Amino acid sequence: MVSLRGKTSTPTEPVGVEIHARDVEFDWQNVPLEWIPGEPVASDIVSSVLHAILPEGERWFCEVYSEALPYVKDEDLARTMRGFIGQEAMHAESHDRALSEYLQRCGIDTAPIARQAEFIFRRILAPRRYRSDRAQYNDMVQRLWLIAGIEHYTAILGVFALNNAWDDYDVNPVMADICRWHGAEEVEHRSVAHDVATYFDPGYLHRVRAMLTVVFFLGLTLHRCSGYLLRKDPNFSYSYPRLWWEYLRASHKNLLPKIRQVIWFTLLYFKPSFDPASIGSTAQAVAYLATSPAARGAEH
Numbered sequence: 068m069v070s071l072r073g074k075t076s077t078p079t080e081p082v083g084v085e086i087h088a089r090d091v092e093f094d095w096q097n098v099p100l101e102w103i104p105g106e107p108v109a110s111d112i113v114s115s116v117l118h119a120i121l122p123e124g125e126r127w128f129c130e131v132y133s134e135a136l137p138y139v140k141d142e143d144l145a146r147t148m149r150g151f152i153g154q155e156a157m158h159a160e161s162h163d164r165a166l167s168e169y170l171q172r173c174g175i176d177t178a179p180i181a182r183q184a185e186f187i188f189r190r191i192l193a194p195r196r197y198r199s200d201r202a203q204y205n206d207m208v209q210r211l212w213l214i215a216g217i218e219h220y221t222a223i224l225g226v227f228a229l230n231n232a233w234d235d236y237d238v239n240p241v242m243a244d245i246c247r248w249h250g251a252e253e254v255e256h257r258s259v260a261h262d263v264a265t266y267f268d269p270g271y272l273h274r275v276r277a278m279l280t281v282v283f284f285l286g287l288t289l290h291r292c293s294g295y296l297l298r299k300d301p302n303f304s305y306s307y308p309r310l311w312w313e314y315l316r317a318s319h320k321n322l323l324p325k326i327r328q329v330i331w332f333t334l335l336y337f338k339p340s341f342d343p344a345s346i347g348s349t350a351q352a353v354a355y356l357a358t359s360p361a362a363r364g365a366e367h
Contacts, residue, residue: 084255084349084353085150086147086150086151086153086154086255086256086259087150087153087154088150088153088154088156088157089154089157089248089252089356089361089362090157091157091161091248091359091361091362092161092361093161093164093165093241093244093245093361094241095164095165095168095169095172095241096168097241098169098239098241098242099173099239100114100170100173100174100175100300100302101302102114102238102239102242102243103233103236103238103239103322104236104237104238105236106236106317106322107300107302107303108297108305108310108313108314108317109313109314109317109322109323111293111296111297111300112293112296112297112314112323113242113246113323114165114169114170114242114296115180115289115292115293115295115296115297116224116289116292116293117162117165117245117246117249118162118165118166118169118170118177119166119170119177119180119181119184119292119295119296120180120184120288120289120292121158121159121162121221122158122159122160122162122163122166122184123159123181123184123185123187123188123189124184124187124188124217125155125156125158125159125162126155126156126159126188127188127189127192128151128152128155128214128260129152129155129156129159131194131207131210131211131214132148132151132152132214132263133152134194134207135148135207135211135263135267136148136149138204138267139263139266141266144262144263144266147256147259147262148259148263150256151256151259151260154252154256158249158252161245161249162245162249165245166181170296174299174301175296175299175300176299179295180292180295180296183288183291183292184288184292187284187288192210192213194206194207194210207267208264208267208268208273209273209277211260211263211264211267212264212268212273212274212276212277213277213280213281214260214263214264215260215261215263215264215274215277216274216277216278216280216281216282216336217260217281217285218253218257218259218260218261218343219261219278219281219332219333219336219343220281220285220329221253221257222253222254222257222343222346222347223324223329223332223346224250224253224324225249225250225251225252225253225254225257225347225352226250226254226346226347227250227324228246228247228249228250228251229247229250229251229254229347229351229352229355231321231322232320232321232322233322236320236322240360244359244360244361245361247355247359248355248356248359248361248362250352251351251352251353251355251356251359252352252356254346254347254348254349254351254352255349255352255353255356257343257344257346257347258342258343258344260343261343264277271339274336275337278333278336278337282333294310297310332346
C-alpha cells in the first residue's frame with residue numbers, strides 16, 4: 068500500500084465496504100478565508116480546488132454514470148456505481164454551499180470560476196450526438212475513462228488530506244473536516260471509476276489517452292482557478308514568482324501536496340498493472356469517517 072509520503076505500508080484492509088452517501092452538513096458562519104493561520108496561499112489553493120472546481124465536475128460524474136448504468140449487467144458493480152453517484156452528489160452539494168456561504172461571504176466573487184467550470188463540464192464534456200448507437204456508446208466510454216483519470220487525482224488528494232500536517236498549524240476545524248471527509252470518501256471509492264471504465268473497455272491505450280487529456284486540462288484548470296482566487300484575496304498581493312515560492316514552502320511543511328509526489332503518482336497510473344487500491348488505505352479512510360464530526364452528525 069502506497070501513501071502520499073512515498074512509503075509503503077501494509078495495514079489490514081476491511082473487506083466488503085459498502086459505498087454509500089453520508090448526509091453531512093457544515094457550518095460556514097465563522098470560517099475565515101485564511102483557514103490555515105499564517106498560510107494565505109495554501110488556504111486559497113485548497114479552497115479553490117475544493118469549492119470552485121470540483122462541484123461541477125462531480126455533477127458531471129453523476130450524469131455520465133447515470134448514462135452508463137443501463138448497460139451494466141453486473142449487479143455488484145451497478146450497486147457500487149449507485150453508491151458512487153450518491154457520494155459525488157453529496158460532495159457537489161456540500162461544496163456548492165461553501166461557495167455561497169463561505170467564499171462569497173469572505174468577499175470573493177465566485178461567478179467567473181463557476182462559469183468556467185460550467186463551460187468545461189456542460190459544453191466541452193457534454194455527450195455528443197451521433198447518428199450511430201455505436202458511436203454514441205464509444206463517446207460514453209471515453210468519458211468514463213476521463214472520469215477514471217480525474218478520480219486518480221482525487222484519490223491522491225484524498226490520501227494527502229488524511230496524511231498532512233494541518234493539525235500542527237491550528238487550522239479551522241470545519242474546513243479541515245470537509246477536506247478530510249471528502250478525501251476519505253475519495254479513498255474509499257478510489258477503485259470504482261477504474262473498475263467501471265475497465266468493465267466497458269479494458270484497453271490500455273484508452274486509459275493512456277484519457278490520462279494525457281486529464282493531465283493537460285486539469286492542470287490548466289487548476290492553475291487558472293487557483294490563480295483567480297489568489298488574485299481576488301483582499302488580504303495579500305503577491306507576485307507570480309512569490310506565489311510559487313509560497314506553494315513550495317507550504318508543500319515542504321506538508322500543508323500542500325509536493326509536486327514531485329504528484330508527478331510520481333501520475334507516472335504510476337501509466338503502469339499496465341496499475342491498481343487504484345495500491346494508493347492509500349481503505350482502513351484509514353473508514354476510520355476517519357467514523358470520527359468525522361460531519362459524518363457522525365449525519366448518523367444521528
